[in-house]
Amino acid sequence: MRKGVILLAALAVAVLAGGLWITRAVPLPESAVPESAGDAAAGEQVFVAAGCASCHHAPEAEGDAKRVLAGGQRFPSDFGTFVAPNVSPHPEAGIGTWSLAQFASAVQRGVSPEGAHYYPAFPYTAYARMTAQDVADLWAFWQTLPPDATPSAAHEVGFPFNIRRSLGVWKTLYLREDWVMEEVPDATVDRGRYLVEALAHCGECHTPRDALGGLERDAWLGGAPNPNGRGTIPDLRPGALDWSATDIAYYLESGFTPDFDSAGGHMVAVIENFAQLPAEDRAAVAAYLKALPGGE
Structure with missing residues (x-):
């Protein structure tokens, strides 16, 4: 009986350890982050093509105000309603204190500087295919955008989808860097x-x-x-x-x-x-x- 209890305890510990390993947040490796500074002019084209402002500007913004990335737009889904956060260069309300490496990990791996998973309403499963230089250029352009002090609103996601750790399993299944169209003619x-x-x-x-x-x-x-x-x-x-x-x-x-x-x-x-x-x-x-x- 005693041996059986010990065996079950050991098995439980092994399962827990495996679960923690699979669900951990894995940032982009340092080798994948470019060492040189990006080009802001080139980054503006990446910013436009990636549609960053389309999701992160304030709900009623028009014209130049769409480049103030204050967040607040709501995106309903089967898993709850996601609210775009403030990603302006503001040092407290936004992402102004981030490094290029932290930005790249967020964009391409869905990992926050604190080591938490981002929800895939943020399309990092697509951005995972971006070139390192485009990420660096995008970050260089990001520094030219106006900061905004609007606090980010919380997502409206209920149990069990509010357990962010579980996204580690989701990423194992769906976060891929390979192309859907494997071969291109030109x-x-x-x-x-x-x-x-x-x-x-x-x-x-x-x-x-x-x-x-x-x-x-x-x-x-x-x-x-x-x-x-x-x-x-x-x-x-x-x-x-x-x-x-x-x-x-x-x-x-x-x-x-x-x-x-x-x-x-x-x-x-x-x-x-x-x-x-x-x-x-x-x-x-x-x-x-x-x-x-x-x-x-």
Whole structure:
């Protein structure tokens, strides 16, 4: 009996240790953080393509105020409502005291400077594919943005999803750096892949999710229910989206479809961002979408 109790206790300790190991927050290794300072001008283009302001500006912000990253926008989901935090360079309310390494770990691993997991409403599963130089450039541009003292609001997430430690298991399943489109035919599609799968994180909205909230990569960009419960987000695969590459590029610049309809919802902000990028980037996204398989 005594030996059995000892064995069970040892097993319990081993299970606990394994659970703590699997659920730990793992920051980006130092070797993956660039040593040189980034370029702020290049970082502005990364900032726009990644849609940082679209989520983190104040709810009613317009014009230049959209670059004041005070947070406060609400994003409902099946797991609760997530509230965008203040990520301005303010030293107390924002992230003004962070280092480049801490910023890179947050953006690409979803790990806070305190060693806690961020919820994947922050699309670090897409940003994990960013180049180290783009992260450094983005951080350099971040330093030029105005600080704001607005306190961050808490997420409205109930049990058991409020146990952040469990996100370590979620990351084991879904945090990957490999590309969905494994091979690309040319440099244009390669650039489109980088924009769609990494910076612009298009799959976060346009790909269905499983019961745990992970993207179903077998149905990549195949459309999904709208998280707010109203309607669906369209399928972008060639068999469902019969627009020409020119049509797609023009839509990303103007918001107008070939049928003279216009974009709505969060896509308005996406187009606002893409309209600021070079025409070559919009053409690259179009080429990528036309190169996708499936959707018939």
